[in-house]
Amino acid sequence: MSPRRAPRPPATREEIVAAARSMVVSDGVDALSMRKLAAELGLAPTAIYWHVGDRDELLHAVFEAMLAELPTVRATGRTPRVRVAAVARAVRKQLIDHESLTALAHTLGRSAEVAFPAQVTLAREVSAAGLHGRAAERLVRSILFTIGGLTLLEHTFSEEPSHTPSLWSHLHDPAIDLGLLRAMRAPADLDALFEHTLDALLTAAFAA
Amino acid sequence: MSPRRAPRPPATREEIVAAARSMVVSDGVDALSMRKLAAELGLAPTAIYWHVGDRDELLHAVFEAMLAELPTVRATGRTPRVRVAAVARAVRKQLIDHESLTALAHTLGRSAEVAFPAQVTLAREVSAAGLHGRAAERLVRSILFTIGGLTLLEHTFSEEPSHTPSLWSHLHDPAIDLGLLRAMRAPADLDALFEHTLDALLTAAFAA
DNA sequence: ACCTGAACACCGTTCAAGT
DNA sequence: ACCTGAACACCGTTCAAGT
Numbered sequence: 001m002s003p004r005r006a007p008r009p010p011a012t013r014e015e016i017v018a019a020a021r022s023m024v025v026s027d028g029v030d031a032l033s034m035r036k037l038a039a040e041l042g043l044a045p046t047a048i049y050w051h052v053g054d055r056d057e058l059l060h061a062v063f064e065a066m067l068a069e070l071p072t073v074r075a076t077g078r079t080p081r082v083r084v085a086a087v088a089r090a091v092r093k094q095l096i097d098h099e100s101l102t103a104l105a106h107t108l109g110r111s112a113e114v115a116f117p118a119q120v121t122l123a124r125e126v127s128a129a130g131l132h133g134r135a136a137e138r139l140v141r142s143i144l145f146t147i148g149g150l151t152l153l154e155h156t157f158s159e160e161p162s163h164t165p166s167l168w169s170h171l172h173d174p175a176i177d178l179g180l181l182r183a184m185r186a187p188a189d190l191d192a193l194f195e196h197t198l199d200a201l202l203t204a205a206f207a208a
Numbered sequence: 209m210s211p212r213r214a215p216r217p218p219a220t221r222e223e224i225v226a227a228a229r230s231m232v233v234s235d236g237v238d239a240l241s242m243r244k245l246a247a248e249l250g251l252a253p254t255a256i257y258w259h260v261g262d263r264d265e266l267l268h269a270v271f272e273a274m275l276a277e278l279p280t281v282r283a284t285g286r287t288p289r290v291r292v293a294a295v296a297r298a299v300r301k302q303l304i305d306h307e308s309l310t311a312l313a314h315t316l317g318r319s320a321e322v323a324f325p326a327q328v329t330l331a332r333e334v335s336a337a338g339l340h341g342r343a344a345e346r347l348v349r350s351i352l353f354t355i356g357g358l359t360l361l362e363h364t365f366s367e368e369p370s371h372t373p374s375l376w377s378h379l380h381d382p383a384i385d386l387g388l389l390r391a392m393r394a395p396a397d398l399d400a401l402f403e404h405t406l407d408a409l410l411t412a413a414f415a416a
Numbered sequence: 417a418c419c420t421g422a423a424c425a426c427c428g429t430t431c432a433a434g435t
Numbered sequence: 436a437c438c439t440g441a442a443c444a445c446c447g448t449t450c451a452a453g454t
Contacts, residue, residue: 033447180341
């Protein structure tokens with residue numbers, strides 16, 4: 001009978017983290033403001049601080065929520081080399097699919113935690129392939145750094161107004177092979193580059 | 209005779225850009241605030257806007273000043289393969305030495321411009337080595353992406369409280385080679401990883 | 417236990433007004 | 436031509452006070 005709206009139930013920490021997460025996912029880390037978040041939840045800006053520590057702690061909470069949901073990568077294929085390659089590809093796909101997680105991990109300095117499970121899976125396959133010690137380490141690490149680096153760059157370049165092609169199209173240099181020059185004028189195919197580098201690393205590891 | 213200090217001469221655009229640059233170099237892009245910069249120069253915050261457009265334009269001006277001073281990389285060595293490797297190493301060293309430039313380029317979306325001269329030098333050496341078309345393109349691009357990615361990651365990981373080693377030291381997994389496990393517990397040697405990946409790429413390119 | 421409001425110390429930016 | 440001051444619309448955060 002009372003025309004007054006029932007007062008909104010007390011906000012929970014989970015609710016706040018979830019709202020923050022959706023802001024981070026849709027508009028990026030920088031777009032998360034405590035004041036906008038509070039407005040979204042119908043709270044005074046200062047109320048947030050009662051539930052989570054501060055903006056930094058909130059971001060860490062969002063990160064952990066995302067990390068917990070990350071599916072584990074699995075190896076497929078018959079030969080050792082094929083299985084290692086499959087894991088590498090799966091990890092790369094995962095990083096691309098969970099772009100907000102990698103971006104957040106990067107700003108929080110927690111990339112290592114994101115990479116760890118993949119690293120372990122890779123280490124198992126490399127061991128199963130018969131590699132040991134330093135040689136095994138080199139393969140695991142170089143694959144993971146290739147994946148991480150390329151994905152970071154991919155993210156970088158997707159923001160850039162494809163600038164290099166135009167730089168290349170203004171260049172005429174007799175010291176550069178004409179076919180190479182023409183190829184450089186087109187945008188890079190990062191998937192192909194990844195496959196190529198991966199293949200080079202696998203060949204180097206399995207040849208010896 | 210006048211006890212009054214002579215009024216400060218009008219500020220120049222170059223002066224402002226230089227001051228901004230030194231703030232960026234010493235404390236990072238995020239630390240550059242228009243108000244702090246103005247204070248440093250003894251100006252009202254709003255005076256800056258008369259000389260440079262806004263914060264973004266100022267950052268671009270700082271970037272261009274840095275880029276103009278970047279020395280060009282040169283190839284050394286006798287055999288084609290050695291020369292290509294030398295260029296790659298020189299580029300990597302340059303990126304590491306000019307960390308503020310690469311960081312700034314990254315936030316402004318102008319990494320391609322930083323990479324371009326290096327890419328041209330590499331293209332010349334690869335051409336001189338007798339590679340053509342797509343194969344040459346693959347080598348140039350994979351080397352540059354390896355350098356860029358690894359350097360980006362290096363910067364990332366230097367900020368992280370070496371987290372992965374501790375993750376690895378708590379792991380006991382019979383499916384992982386013991387020597388590999390032990391190796392993963394130590395921090396990664398990025399220089400060695402770079403050399404290894406570079407070598408794998410060069411071998412792949414020059415074997416065919 | 418949970419929340420508000422006032423307050424503080426920061427931002428970038430515009431614009432009219434001063435010299 | 437060059438600069439100031441007031442003003443606006445934002446931030447994150449603390450803390451006393453309210454229910």
